[in-house]
Amino acid sequence: MIRFILVSTFFISSFAQASYITTGTLYQTALGTTIDYWYFYVDSSDTVTINLLSYSNATSWWGRNSTTALDSVFNLYSYDGSIDTSDLIATNDDVNYYNYDAYSDGSSTSYDSYLSVYLTAGVYVLLVSDYDSSSNLSNFDIASGINFGDSLLNSQTYADYQLTWSSNVSFEDNSSDDDNSGGSGDSDQTEVPEPPTLSLFLVGLLGLYKVRNKFKWLG
Structure with a gap:
């Protein structure tokens, strides 16, 4: 026994396998909503998954229904020192209700984004933004870090979220001693054993x- x-x-x-959880926040500004940049490394060719969970930051006056602030969008780019629309690899706005993997992190809305994409070894950057008139960001949006003209859902001023990354990504260049962690200023990386x-x-x-x-x- x-x-x-x-x-x-x-x-x-x-x-x-261990996955990683990072957290970030998008903010409403007078010009539009902010964009978060997550730089990461893939050491060997493999399928990478990235799963977003948006947090509710308010409740209705009767205390039941939560207020959703974020209709997230993923735009994934290869990174060679700069980013523009020609580097776009994959994008995702809403997920299919029947994609159970996308809801495995606790998501309760199809507004939460999810990517599962095969990547070769290299450096990549994931841009997390709020949905505007199009899922794709313009070069001006990418360069400025603002999704111009966009407004968060339900007139919210900020939107918190977390990302669950598959274990085959890293946030540090293994070929260098420099720390190259990616993401917005409030990003926290936590290893989650599963x-x-x-x-x-x-x-x-x-x-x-x-x-x-x-x-x-x-x-």
């Missing part, structure tokens, strides 16, 4: 098994 639990725990842990719950459950079973045998010996 002990051997089975230990082997099962090791087996599950061997398949556990899935820890079942491993902890098996360890708990091992503990219960030992306690049970101890009481049997005492009896």
